[in-house]
Amino acid sequence: MTTTAYTPIDTDYEVVIGLEVHSQLLTKSKMFCSCSTNYANAAPNTHVCPVCMGMPGVLPVINQEAVKYTIMTALALNCSIPEYSKFDRKSYHYPDLMKGYQISQYDIPLSNDGYLNIQHEGQERRIGITRVHLEEDTARSLHHQGYTLIDVNRAGTPLMEIVSEPDMRSPEEARLYMQKLREILIYIGVASGRMEEGSLRCDANISVRPRGQQALGVKTEIKNMNSFRSVERALEYEAQRQIEVLRNGGKIRQETRGWIENKGITVTQRVKEQADDYRYFPEPDLPPLIIDHTWVEEIRSQLAELPDTRRVRYQDEYALSEQDANVLTEDKPVGDYFEQIVAVSAVKDRKARAKAASNWLLSEVVRLLKANSLSIQETKLTPKAVANLLDLLDKERITGKQAKDVLDEAFSSGELPEAIVEKKGIKPPISDQGTLERIIEEVVAKNEKAVTDYKNGKTNAVQMLIGQVMKQTRGQAKADIVQSLLRKKLDELQG
Amino acid sequence: MIDRETVKNVAKLARLGLGEDEVETFGNQLSAILDHIHILQEADVSGVSPTAHASRLTNIMRADVPQPSYAPEVLLANAPDQDENCLKVNAVLEEA
Numbered sequence: 241m242t243t244t245a246y247t248p249i250d251t252d253y254e255v256v257i258g259l260e261v262h263s264q265l266l267t268k269s270k271m272f273c274s275c276s277t278n279y280a281n282a283a284p285n286t287h288v289c290p291v292c293m294g295m296p297g298v299l300p301v302i303n304q305e306a307v308k309y310t311i312m313t314a315l316a317l318n319c320s321i322p323e324y325s326k327f328d329r330k331s332y333h334y335p336d337l338m339k340g341y342q343i344s345q346y347d348i349p350l351s352n353d354g355y356l357n358i359q360h361e362g363q364e365r366r367i368g369i370t371r372v373h374l375e376e377d378t379a380r381s382l383h384h385q386g387y388t389l390i391d392v393n394r395a396g397t398p399l400m401e402i403v404s405e406p407d408m409r410s411p412e413e414a415r416l417y418m419q420k421l422r423e424i425l426i427y428i429g430v431a432s433g434r435m436e437e438g439s440l441r442c443d444a445n446i447s448v449r450p451r452g453q454q455a456l457g458v459k460t461e462i463k464n465m466n467s468f469r470s471v472e473r474a475l476e477y478e479a480q481r482q483i484e485v486l487r488n489g490g491k492i493r494q495e496t497r498g499w500i501e502n503k504g505i506t507v508t509q510r511v512k513e514q515a516d517d518y519r520y521f522p523e524p525d526l527p528p529l530i531i532d533h534t535w536v537e538e539i540r541s542q543l544a545e546l547p548d549t550r551r552v553r554y555q556d557e558y559a560l561s562e563q564d565a566n567v568l569t570e571d572k573p574v575g576d577y578f579e580q581i582v583a584v585s586a587v588k589d590r591k592a593r594a595k596a597a598s599n600w601l602l603s604e605v606v607r608l609l610k611a612n613s614l615s616i617q618e619t620k621l622t623p624k625a626v627a628n629l630l631d632l633l634d635k636e637r638i639t640g641k642q643a644k645d646v647l648d649e650a651f652s653s654g655e656l657p658e659a660i661v662e663k664k665g666i667k668p669p670i671s672d673q674g675t676l677e678r679i680i681e682e683v684v685a686k687n688e689k690a691v692t693d694y695k696n697g698k699t700n701a702v703q704m705l706i707g708q709v710m711k712q713t714r715g716q717a718k719a720d721i722v723q724s725l726l727r728k729k730l731d732e733l734q735g
Numbered sequence: 736m737i738d739r740e741t742v743k744n745v746a747k748l749a750r751l752g753l754g755e756d757e758v759e760t761f762g763n764q765l766s767a768i769l770d771h772i773h774i775l776q777e778a779d780v781s782g783v784s785p786t787a788h789a790s791r792l793t794n795i796m797r798a799d800v801p802q803p804s805y806a807p808e809v810l811l812a813n814a815p816d817q818d819e820n821c822l823k824v825n826a827v828l829e830e831a
């Protein structure tokens with residue numbers, strides 16, 4: 241995603257931002273009951289049982305996979321995993337909270353003290369992670385005129401909360417952090433990262449202080465930012481607003497503010513007069529967790545390679561440019577596809593093959609995917625087919641131009657390029673110099689005017705002659721060889 | 736004896752509207768309960784580490800395998816009000 245990075249914030253003030261990110265986990269069943277989490281397109285209240293409905297007398301049981309996913313995330317974010325962890329009840333009353341409390345983690349979360357590195361203006365910035373903990377999602381409210389409907393399908397979906405330190409110094413950094421975090425969650429396979437669907441959500445704490453001041457300013461909490469762009473825009477607006485207030489001699493009020501996307505402003509939602517009184521206490525229905533060290537190490541060993549590690553490896557192992565490595569690793573399936581092309585290639589020069597694979601993948605294959613609105617996982621074109629195409633090019637069995645046509649066909653039919661070449665009766669390119677020279681001589685003889693033009697300095701006459709030669713060879717000559725032979729011939733004539 | 740302000744705050748957090756006389760009544764009752772529980776303070780717990788759970792169980796977890804849910808009409812059978820297979824409640828002001 242591209243967003244203009246310009247942040248017009250007064251340089252006399254420093255902006256301080258911390259983010260609280262909530263992500264649903266990709267488990268098959270809910271956090272504390274066995275209802276399916278596959279409710280995205282389901283009718284209301286069809287994925288509900290007495291546990292997630294919050295009926296009295298029911299017994300929640302922890303979903304082990306959700307704990308595992310949280311530990312995976314914590315490890316990917318360089319957190320420590322304490323041996324002992326427990327769940328707590330966070331009590332508050334709201335119609336979307338079925339039990340009148342949310343099962344969350346208060347003082348002993350599953351993990352704490354990690355970090356995430358982001359790249360900002362060519363520099364690496366380390367953003368501290370305070371904690372990663374596990375809780376449950378609430379029901380969905382459907383607001384109508386005069387009443388509200390509650391769909392409980394979402395209630396009890398495993399929800400992971402990732403809290404950062406107030407380490408970000410600009411709205412742009414906040415966006416970069418959010419993007420990086422999302423990338424990691426998707427890479428390790430614990431979350432879908434779909435902000436537009438609300439499976440990934442972000443709240444921010446933001447304050448400003450005169451540059452050089454140590455003490456933090458009074459912060460506000462910003463909610464309702466549903467895209468990366470919203471995160472950046474909302475925080476830019478809020479930073480500006482706070483600076484204005486301070487410049488005019490006012491005071492920042494500690495409050496929760498909502499981002500109004502279509503107006504581009506934040507407005508007061510709730511003023512915090514005192515600390516929230518959630519009356520946390522240990523969840524009596526859930527015995528504590530003792531996280532076994534060997535389990536953590538097992539999870540660590542299974543953790544997918546992280547995007548940053550992969551980026552560096554592509555540059556080291558395959559000598560790809562930083563730019564190519566970045567694009568290939570942005571989306572994990574694209575990187576996986578690239579590696580499969582290299583893996584199925586029986587070639588001596590793996591770096592050359594990797595370079596070619598990267599070029600073809602990022603230009604031609606991506607072009608075809610876009611034109612057909614397909615993702616790389618959906619295409620019939622296999623990595624083996626791309627490798628086969630590169631083999632044909634290496635052997636000079638087909639020209640670059642022909643390769644593009646063959647790829648188009650392979651993309652739509654799923655056939656191997658060598659089969660397509662056979663079927664279409666594509667002849668090998670004419671590489672025999674004698675044959676080409678003879679054809680060039682014929683063309684030159686037939687096109688006296690073009691030759692004269694060339695002699696008179698009209699260099700584009702060469703293009704016309706090349707075209708004629710290619711036509712004679714039915715595209716089976718390599719353009720660069722034709723060009724050099726033709727120039728040689730013309731220069732002879734001129735001399 | 737807990738003071739009236741504490742009783743009012745507890746009532747507010749529990750979304751209970753109490754009349755002035757009820758603040759008095761429930762204040763007395765809450766105080767009596769707290770006094771009773773206070774007996775626990777007399778236990779000698781030196782050398783005992785705090786615990787979050789009464790059972791000695793740990794790591795009670797289940798595999799991530801979905802099971803059938805309940806039918807909406809069963810779940811909504813006790814709902815005070817319903818509409819479109821949803822629970823129907825008073826208007827909640829959308830945040831923001």
Ligand SMILES: [Zn+2]
Pocket residue numbers: 270273274275287288289290291292293396
């Ligand atoms: Zn359930």
